[in-house]
Structure formats: C-alpha cells, structure tokens
Amino acid sequence: MMKPLLLAGTVLLPCALAAPAMAQIQIASAGPLTGSNATFGAQMKEGAEQAVADINAHGGVLGKQLVLTEGDDACDPKQAVSIANQLADKGVVFVDGHFCSSSSIPASKVYLEQGVLQISPASTNPAFTDNGGWNTFRVCGRDDQQGQVAGEYIAAHFKGQHIAILHDNTAYGKGLADETKKFMNKAGLEETLYTAYVPGERDYSALVSRLKAADITVIYLGGYQTEAGLIVRQAKEQGMKVTLISGDALVTSEFWQITGATGEGTMMTFASDPRKRPAAAAVVKEFQAKNIDPEGYVLYSYAAVQIWAEAAQKAGTVDPKKVAAELKAGGPWESVLGPIGFDAKGDVTKPDYVFYVWHDGSYHEM
Numbered sequence: 001m002m003k004p005l006l007l008a009g010t011v012l013l014p015c016a017l018a019a020p021a022m023a024q025i026q027i028a029s030a031g032p033l034t035g036s037n038a039t040f041g042a043q044m045k046e047g048a049e050q051a052v053a054d055i056n057a058h059g060g061v062l063g064k065q066l067v068l069t070e071g072d073d074a075c076d077p078k079q080a081v082s083i084a085n086q087l088a089d090k091g092v093v094f095v096d097g098h099f100c101s102s103s104s105i106p107a108s109k110v111y112l113e114q115g116v117l118q119i120s121p122a123s124t125n126p127a128f129t130d131n132g133g134w135n136t137f138r139v140c141g142r143d144d145q146q147g148q149v150a151g152e153y154i155a156a157h158f159k160g161q162h163i164a165i166l167h168d169n170t171a172y173g174k175g176l177a178d179e180t181k182k183f184m185n186k187a188g189l190e191e192t193l194y195t196a197y198v199p200g201e202r203d204y205s206a207l208v209s210r211l212k213a214a215d216i217t218v219i220y221l222g223g224y225q226t227e228a229g230l231i232v233r234q235a236k237e238q239g240m241k242v243t244l245i246s247g248d249a250l251v252t253s254e255f256w257q258i259t260g261a262t263g264e265g266t267m268m269t270f271a272s273d274p275r276k277r278p279a280a281a282a283v284v285k286e287f288q289a290k291n292i293d294p295e296g297y298v299l300y301s302y303a304a305v306q307i308w309a310e311a312a313q314k315a316g317t318v319d320p321k322k323v324a325a326e327l328k329a330g331g332p333w334e335s336v337l338g339p340i341g342f343d344a345k346g347d348v349t350k351p352d353y354v355f356y357v358w359h360d361g362s363y364h365e366m
Contacts, residue, residue, distance in 0.1 A: 023060075023063070023064045023065055024064060024065055024066075024067045025060070025061055025062075025064045025065070025066050025067065025093065025318055026067050026069065026090060026091050026092045026093060027052070027066055027067070027068055027069075027092055027093060027094045027095070027096070027305070027308075028068065028069040028070065028071055028087045028090075028092045028094070028095045028096065028097070029044055029045060029048035029049075029068060029069075029070050029071070029095070029096045029097055029301065029305075030070070030071035030072075030073055030080070030083050030084070030087065030095055030096070030097030030098050030103075030107070031044040031045070031071075031072075031073060031075075031097050031098050031099040031103075031122075032072065032073060032074050032075040032099055032100065032103075033045065033070065033072035033074075034072055034074050035074035035075055035076070036075070036199070036200065036224065036226050037074075037075045037099065037100065037224055037249075039225070039252045039254045039296075040099045040122065040249075040252065040296065040297060041072065041099060043252070043295070043296045043297045043298045043301065044096065044097065044099060044121060044122070044297055044298075044301040045070055045301075046287070046292055046294070046298050046301070047096075047121070047294070047297065047298040047299060047300065047301025047302035047303075047304075047305075048068060048070070048096045048301050048302070048304075048305055049068065050283065050286060050287065050302055051301070051302040051303075051304075051305035051306050051309075052066045052068045052305060054283070054286075055305070055306070055309050061309050061312050061313055061318065062312065062313060062316070062317070062318065066309075069087065069090060069092065071083040071086065071087055071097070073097075073098055073099075073100075073103045073107070075098075075099065075100035075102065075103055076103065077102050077103055077105075077106045079103075080098055080100075080102075080103035080104070080106055080107040081106050081107060081110055083107065084106075084107040084110035084111055084114075084116075085110055085114075087116065088110060088111065088114035088115075088116055092116060093116065093117065093318045093319075093320055093323075094116065094117045094118075094119070094305075094308050094312075094318070094320065094323070095107075095111060095116055095117070095118045095119075096119060096121065096301055096304040096305050096308075097118070097120060097121070098120060098122075098123060099120075099121075099122045099123065099297070100123065100170070100171070100172060101123040101124060101125035101127075101128055101170070101171040101172040101175065102125075102170050102171040102172065103123075104118070104120050104123035104125075104128050105123075105125065105127055105128050105131075105171060108128065108132055108133070108135065108136050111135050111136075112132075112133040112134075112135050112136075115135075115320055115321070116135060116320055117135050117137075117308065117320035117323055117324050118135055118136055118137065119137040119138065119139060119304040119307065119308055120136075120137070120138040120139075120140070120304070121138070121139055121140060121297050121300035121301040121303070121304045122138075122140055122248075122297045122300060122301075123138055123140070123172070124138075124140055124141060124142055124143045124146060124172060124175070124176065124247075124248065125142075125143055125171045125172055125175045126142050126143055126144050126175070127171070127175075129142075129345040129346045129347050130345065132345070132346060134321060134324050134325075135320060135321075135324055136345075136346045137324070137327060137342060137346035137347075138346065138347060138348065139300050139303050139304050139307065139335070139337065139340060139348060140248075140271070140297075140300055140348070140351075141271065141347075141348065141351030141352075141353055142347060142351070143172070143175045143176045143179045143247075144179045145351045145353060146176060146179070146180075146247055146248065146269050146351075146353050147176055147178070147179025147180040147181075147182065147183055148179070148183045149269050149353040149354075149355070150176075150180045150183070150184075150220065150245065150247070150269050151179070151180040151181065151182065151183025151184035151185075151186070151187060152183055152184070152187050153355060154180070154184050154189065154218065154220060154245065155183075155184045155187030155188055155189040156187070158189070158217075158218050158243075159189060161217045161218050162192040162193075162214060162215050162216050162217050162218070163184070163189065163190075163191045163192055163193075163216070163217075163218045163219075163220065164191065164192060164193040164194075164195070164211055164214065164216040164218070164219045164220070165177050165180065165181050165191045165193070165194045165195075165220045165222070166195060166196070166197055166207075166219060166220070166221045166222065166223070166231070167196055167197075167221070167222035167223060168196065168197060168198075168199040168222065168223035168224065168227060169196050169199075170199070170223070170224075172222070172223075172224075172249070173199075173221075173222040173223035173224070173249075174196070174222060175222070176222040176247045177194075177220065177221070177222025177223075178222075180220055180222065181194065181220075184220075191220075192214050192215075192216060193210070193211070193214050193216060195207075195210075197223075197227065197231070199223065199224070199226075199227050200227075201227070201230075202230065203234075204227075204230055204231050204234050205234060205238070207231065208231070208234050208235045208238050208240070209238075211235060211240065211242070212235075212238065212239075212240055216240070216242060217241065217242055217243065218242065218243050218245065219231070219232070219235070219242055219243070219244050219245065220245045220246070221244060221245070221246045222246070222247065223246070223249065224249045225249055225250050225252055225254050225255040225258070226254070226258060228244065228246050228249070228250060228255065228266075229254075229255050229256075229257075229258030229259045229263065230258060231244075232244040232259060232262055232263060232266060233258065233259045233260070233262040233263070236262040237262065243265060243266075243267065244263075244265075244266045244267070245266070245267045245268065246266070246267075246268045246269075247268060247269050247270075248268065248269060248270040248271075250266070250268040250270075250358075250363070251268070251270050251295060251296040251297070251356075251363065252295065252296050253293075253295065253361075253362075255358070256358060256361050256362070259358075263358050264358065264359060264360070265357060265358065265359070266357070266358040267355055267356065267357050267358075267366070268355070268356050268357075268358075268363065269353045269354070269355055269356070270353065270354070270356055271337075271351070271352050271353060271354070272352050272354050272365065273365060274294075274299040274300065274336065274337050275293075275294055275295070275299065277336070277337060277338050278338075279334070279335065279336055279337065279338045280294075280299055280336040280337070283299070283302060283336050284299075299336045299337060300337065302335075302336050303335040303336050303337045303340065306333075306335050306336065307327070307333045307335050307340060308323065308327075310333050310334070311323050311326040311327045311330060311333065312326075314326055314330055324346075327342050327346075328342050328343075328344060328346070332349075354366070
C-alpha cells in the first residue's frame with residue numbers, strides 16, 4: 001500500500017479500497033480530518049468509504065472499481081484550495097465534499113476550472129450553489145431554509161424574551177445566524193444582542209458577562225459544536241438560565257462531551273434523522289456491525305457517492321459535465337436519504353429541516 005502523500009501542509013490519503021490499476025475510477029472525499037471540526041471529517045470519511053465498498057462489491061461503476069482518495073482541508077479555505085488542486089492533478093472526476101462552506105466555496109472554483117464534479121454532503125451557505133458553476137451540488141439544505149425554520153420557531157415560542165444572536169464570522173456560522181435573524185425579525189421578534197465571538201478560544205467569560213448584563217434568556221448561535229458547547233457550559237456555570245439554539249453543526253456526540261449536563265435542553269435544526277429512514281436501514285446495520293453510529297453527516301456523505309454513481313451509470317460515462325447534466329435532468333435519485341432531486345442550481349428540491357433537542361447525552365427529534 002502506498003504511503004500517505006504529504007504536500008504543502010495538506011494530506012491526501014490513498015484509501016485501502018483501491019483495486020487493480022487496469023480498471024479504476026478516481027474519486028475523492030475532502031473534509032476536516034484534523035482541526036476543531038475533525039469529528040465531521042470522520043463522519044464524511046466513514047460514509048464515503050462504506051459507499052465505495054458497497055458499490056465496488058456490486059461491480060463498481062460502468063464495470064470499473066472506484067478508488068477513493070481522502071483529502072484533509074482542516075476547514076481552512078487556503079488548505080481547501082490546495083487540496084482541490086491536488087485532487088484535480090490526481091485525475092479525480094468527483095469529490096464528495098467539502099464540509100465547511102468556507103472550504104467548499106473556494107474549492108468549487110478550482111474544481112470548476114479543472115472540470116471536477118463536486119457534491120457537498122454538508123455545506124449549507126447559499127453562495128455555494130448561488131454563485132457556483134455547473135459542477136456544484138449538495139445533498140443537504142441551505143442556510144436560508146434552515147434559518148427560516150429556526151427564526152420562525154424562535155419568534156413563535158420565545159415572545160417577550162431577551163434573545164442573543166451570536167456568530168463566529170465564518171461563511172457557515174454568520175450565514176446561518178443572519179438568515180435566522182432575518183426570519184425571526186420578519187416574524188415580529190427583535191433580538192436584544194447581535195454579536196460575533198472569536199472561534200478557537202477556551203474562555204468565553206467576557207462574552208457570558210455581556211449576555212448576563214443584557215438578561216439574555218435565549219442564545220441563537222451560528223457556529224460549530226466546540227464553541228457552542230463551551231459558551232453554554234460557561235453561561236450555566238455562571239448561573240444563567242438560558243436556552244441554547246443552534247444549527248446542524250451540533251449533530252455530533254462531541255457537543256455533549258464538552259457540555260455534559262449543561263447541554264441539557266439545547267435545541268438545534270437538522271434534517272429528519274437519516275438513521276431512521278427506511279432507505280437507510282440496510283446501510284445503518286452495516287455501520288452498526290462495525291460499532292459505528294452513522295450520526296450527523298455519515299449518511300449524507302454516503303448518499304453523495306451513491307447518487308453520483310447512479311448518475312454516472314445512467315449517463316454511461318464518468319465525464320463530469322455529462323454526469324452533472326444527468327443529475328439535474330434525471331432523478332429523483334434513490335439514496336440512503338430517500339429520493340433526492342436537484343434543481344438548476346444543484347440544490348435539493350425537498351429540504352426537510354426539523355427541530356431536535358439534546359437530552360441525557362443524545363439528540364432526539366422534537
């Protein structure tokens with residue numbers, strides 16, 4: 001087996017699922033395998049590897065076996081661009097990725113120039129597809145869809161309360177916070193405080209003091225699980241009786257590992273639990289047999305590979321432009337997430353955001 005290839009601070013890992021060189025199709029999964037969001041990179045890796053294994057076990061695509069390369073962007077935009085260039089140079093025709101919108105958006109420009117098809121399992125910022133090319137798709141929803149669900153819910157259920165809207169200034173975090181604010185305001189509820197925080201810190205006591213002074217009872221946070229967990233834990237440790245509400249970046253057990261009991265009652269938006277969908281039953285059993293809980297974006301990553309393979313098979317080619325055209329013209333595509341169709345931008349035609357609540361160490365649909 002080849003040794004991992006180390007280039008310019010980024011990592012490309014040839015997956016052990018490789019087949020004989022005479023009949024291969026090069027594809028990739030790219031996401032944060034290191035850094036503060038590595039838990040999501042691990043989810044994507046698990047999903048992509050299982051999808052490739054299952055597809056190869058059933059004859060591959062167009063009679064050829066898939067070879068998966070895994071790229072680590074650490075949710076860093078510059079590193080994402082470097083990874084994208086490396087994958088294109090390697091001859092990859094399809095990328096299952098990236099995770100962070102701040103990585104997917106710049107990487108998509110490289111893929112567009114190099115003729116690579118990209119399906120993100122998790123990037124929700126509208127700009128990814130609004131400003132994307134023929135090559136950009138996602139199997140998740142968008143921040144403006146998720147923000148509408150969150151904003152309208154907050155306005156309906158927390159009237160008269162003091163709301164703080166926080167964000168981390170990332171494409172994902174600020175985008176989601178702003179969309180939630182927009183729909184909450186439209187529904188008649190104004191926030192008491194709107195402010196950014198610095199991601200990567202460990203001590204948010206100054207922010208918590210500001211929240212206490214404003215008598216905040218509800219925090220809406222646009223950002224990731226680590227900071228969300230620290231902020232709510234430190235707020236409650238300082239005696240605040242506050243409800244944390246956030247988005248799909250909290251769909252990982254890592255959140256509760258940070259908060260412990262202080263995470264009780266935290267709410268978040270995410271699509272209806274993919275693990276419970278009938279179309280996922282057989283694959284969920286495969287993961288469970290390996291002691292893997294396919295939480296969060298595991299099945300979304302699996303679905304991205306699965307749908308690409310179906311479209312390539314139907315198109316009779318892995319040519320990225322022809323497969324992209326097939327993705328939009330064909331469908332709905334059968335997947336572990338259920339039937340998925342794409343609009344002209346590459347967005348899913350039927351997003352289904354719902355609310356979850358964290359209770360006793362796990363999250364459940366409300």
